[in-house]
Amino acid sequence: MAKDKNFYFNALKGQAEYAQKASQKLVSILEGFNYETLSNQLEQMHEIENAADGLNHDILKKLAREFITPIDREDIIEMVHRLDDIVDYIEDVLQQLYMYDVRELNENVLPFARIMEKSSTALCEALAEFHNFKKSTTLNQKLIDVNDFEEDADVLYMKTIRELYLEHSDDAVYIMKWSNVFLRMERCVDAAENVADMVATIALKNS
Template sequence: MAKKNKFNYFDAFEQQVDIASEEADLLVEAIENFKDAESLRDVLDRAHEIEHRGDMVNHEIRTSVSIDFITPFDREDIIELANDLDDVIDMIEGVIQRFYMFDVHFMHPRAMEFAKVIQKSLKALRKSMGSFREFKKVKKIRAMVEDVNNQEETADAMYVEAIRELYTTDAENAVRVEVWSRLFDRLEAICDATKTVADTMSTIMLKNV
């Protein structure tokens, strides 16, 4: 009988980041080509297909954790990292869904700024994850992780200005203020979620020095 290939958790984590990046690219595309909410139906289907692939990878990780005798680090940490990465994918899809659910008629220029920061954050995360299989080399990976944190700080500053702009320039349009306040909350939360992944990676490294 052929020996079953050992599941590679690090390949799976990298795959999750790649899927998140694909979802982020679709977010940029949706904003760039926006006409009206109704025209997003095709994008919604594509976003859900990407999210489903993310769920499948997360399921593979959880299944392997439950049956593997030896794992590269603590099972609880593997599940936490996989779930954190899956959250990023889900949250990006959630923003695209809300463009449609809220029947957005106006695409705020700030949305693209957030989407670009999300792309940069995931690019930095992918670089970090590419070296994570050598997670005992703390100094090397810590510098890469710091770039993810920097992008999150950029998003925090953007969020403050975006919300202020809504209440100073669009105050008379209550629906627009409400809708875009919620959307900016979601976009900023995605950047927080990528930082959560980076923080989980840092914790795993510290526990395994």
């Protein structure tokens, strides 16, 4: 049972590590943004997403074969899907930039991506402690950190969308493009918060 227990906690941590890797990749791309290389960078991001999907399938396949799990089966399934959402939204951001043929970045996109990176890193650290949720002295603070980053993202999202309409009211296409990009970024941080909230709930139920 100990081995099986470690599998699920390690696999969930592995999913979070893919989210962290994807967010770091996004920040790196935006820091050195070049629309001419975006197609190749999108392929690199898709490789991360594919690897994350592979781990998701492994977890669900193992879950389908087992009757006893360290935490509720439904909770594991829900966490798998929510962690998958984070990587999907990060890839979506890059896909939006590519599809809209963005050649110059909005000034708020890199700061937002850095919040995404901080959020996924804090979540990764939280899930590294999840297996020890009954005794961990750092898990709760990591979950709080994820929630704090979500609040930072909310503030930046409102500021950014307001600026789009105030400063680009004569350019509906620009507003549409960047509204869609920032919506994906906001959803990514929301998804991380959802996972953190779920970890807190699971820990409470099983303590």
